[in-house]
Amino acid sequence: MDDSGTLELTGPTLRVRIPRAGDAGALFALARDPEVTRWFSWGPYERIDEARAYLGRLPGQRARGEQLDLVVEDPRTGPIGISGLSEFAPRDRRATIGTWLGRERWGTGANREVKALMCHLAFDVLGLQRLTGYANVEHARSQRALEGIGFRREGTLRAYHRHAGRALDVAVFSLLCADWDAGPLRAVSVQVAGAPPPAFVTLTDDLSD
Numbered sequence: 001m002d003d004s005g006t007l008e009l010t011g012p013t014l015r016v017r018i019p020r021a022g023d024a025g026a027l028f029a030l031a032r033d034p035e036v037t038r039w040f041s042w043g044p045y046e047r048i049d050e051a052r053a054y055l056g057r058l059p060g061q062r063a064r065g066e067q068l069d070l071v072v073e074d075p076r077t078g079p080i081g082i083s084g085l086s087e088f089a090p091r092d093r094r095a096t097i098g099t100w101l102g103r104e105r106w107g108t109g110a111n112r113e114v115k116a117l118m119c120h121l122a123f124d125v126l127g128l129q130r131l132t133g134y135a136n137v138e139h140a141r142s143q144r145a146l147e148g149i150g151f152r153r154e155g156t157l158r159a160y161h162r163h164a165g166r167a168l169d170v171a172v173f174s175l176l177c178a179d180w181d182a183g184p185l186r187a188v189s190v191q192v193a194g195a196p197p198p199a200f201v202t203l204t205d206d207l208s209d
């Protein structure tokens with residue numbers, strides 16, 4: 001059963017919201033581009049059923065508090081990608097952020113606005129203290145994008161990610177709530193509608209040390 005249709009955060013030009021089954025066609029069109037999924041363990045999509053299967057896994061992941069993937073949408077044109085929070089550690093109030101956007105939106109400022117929306121969700125709505133970002137050590141664009149919006153490089157995690165049968169090194173970055181509060185993403189105007197899925201609301205209750 002889907003828990004959670006309502007959460008939506010809206011910025012100056014984009015919004016992020018709970019994905020719906022009807023997003024499969026748009027996500028398929030975007031992620032059939034091999035450049036978009038080049039650094040991922042999945043893709044490029046070859047059949048729309050792969051996008052449907054992805055969307056079909058999300059309600060269970062939300063219900064279990066494992067992963068909160070949101071569709072990034074341009075209200076004028078429809079979905080342009082996905083941004084999500086994963087690896088939730090409620091006791092330590094941290095999670096990991098990841099984003100992919102259709103190639104047309106690279107270099108347009110969309111990533112910055114998406115990260116502003118997702119940071120607002122993570123820090124203001126969910127009460128997290130830290131977001132982690134990962135990038136393959138050879139994925140210069142992603143690293144530069146993270147640093148450009150205030151993430152701090154922390155080092156290299158060796159043999160951290162398996163891709164095409166190989167263990168790859170990953171650069172790790174972080175943004176703390178205090179960094180966000182003092183940084184440029186905080187200034188982006190964000191409207192929040194609806195509520196996070198119940199499994200994530202309890203995050204803020206679990207503050208035991």
Ligand SMILES: CC(C)(COP(=O)(O)OP(=O)(O)OC[C@H]1O[C@@H](n2cnc3c(N)ncnc32)[C@H](O)[C@@H]1OP(=O)(O)O)[C@@H](O)C(=O)NCCC(=O)NCCS
Nearest residue numbers: 036039099100101106107108111134135140141142144145
């Ligand atoms: C990662 C992603 C969300 C970043 O969004 P973006 O719009 O491309 O990022 P931006 O354009 O804001 O920032 C990229 C920066 O890298 C720079 N850059 C681009 N190509 C580069 C390259 N080959 N080497 C070094 N820097 C590069 C850009 O100039 C820019 O820096 P600047 O703002 O200082 O000029 C987007 O590229 C994407 O969806 N990629 C596919 C999915 C993906 O790989 N996700 C990340 C997985 S770790």
